[in-house]
Amino acid sequence: MAQKVTFWFDTTCPFCWVTSRWIKEVEQVRDIEIQWVPMSLAVLNEGRDLPEDYKERMKAAWGPARVFAAVATDHADKLGDLYTAMGTRIHNDGRGPIEGSFNDVIAEALEEVGLDAALGEVADTTEWDDALRAFHQTAMDEVGNDVGTPVVKLGDTAFFGPVLTRIPRGEEAGEIFDASFKLASYPHFFEIKRSRTENPQFD
Structure with missing residues (x-):
């Protein structure tokens, strides 16, 4: 029986991208069933005191997230x-926002x-904002608000x-997944953390 993975993502987050590509590798070596769900760093960071450059990044992040909310609703398959295409x-091609927007991408x-x-x-409208917030909230309901992306549900x-x-x-991806799934199965495990010493790499 396939192991179920729910993966909440914001397409603009480089750390989320690395984790998602790991899960895609796992898909090749383990029997898993992935459900992709949009979340939003722009929603998560609303009202927070942020550096100006990060505020600009959050403004640009709304567009893709809105599109994903629409696609998740009407074209979930x-x-x-x-997500892979965008x-x-x-990330791999280094296509940042142009004049504050990812519309070309x-x-x-x-x-x-x-x-x-x-x-x-829909990237430039608020039409899907309520749906996006609802998708985002499903992640927060699972893990609380003091998080970022990705949120991953293992089982x-x-x-x-x-x-x-x-x-x-390859198999290393599968072994790390096995260990992660095992930790997730223990009801009293909550977190492991250490300071990062490098930026995400996508090759």
Whole structure:
């Protein structure tokens, strides 16, 4: 029987991207069933006292998250593919926002996965904000508010993280997953943390 993984993501987060690529590696070597769910760093950081450069990043992050809320609602089967298409452009290809927007990346990714280009128009509206907040809240309900992305649920237990800076490949990815799933199965385990010494790498 497939082990269930629920993965809440914000496509603009590089740490989330590394963890998601690990889970995609795990998919090749373990019997898992992944459910992708959007969350939003922009929602998470609303009202917080942030550095100006990070505030600008959060403004740009709204667009992709809104698109993912719409896709998760009406085209959930395309969600993982769209995340891969958009995340590859943002992280592997280094495509940051242009004039505060990821609209070019959104349009290209929608076309790649065969979704209507009109979905990209919601990036600049508040039409899907309530749905996005609802998706985001499902992650917060699992782990509390003092977290970031990703939130990953392994079986019946969710955590913030794991936070990785490199992508485990092949059987190593599977072994790390096995260990993570084992920790998640112990009801009294809550967290492991240490200071990061490097930035995320995507190769």
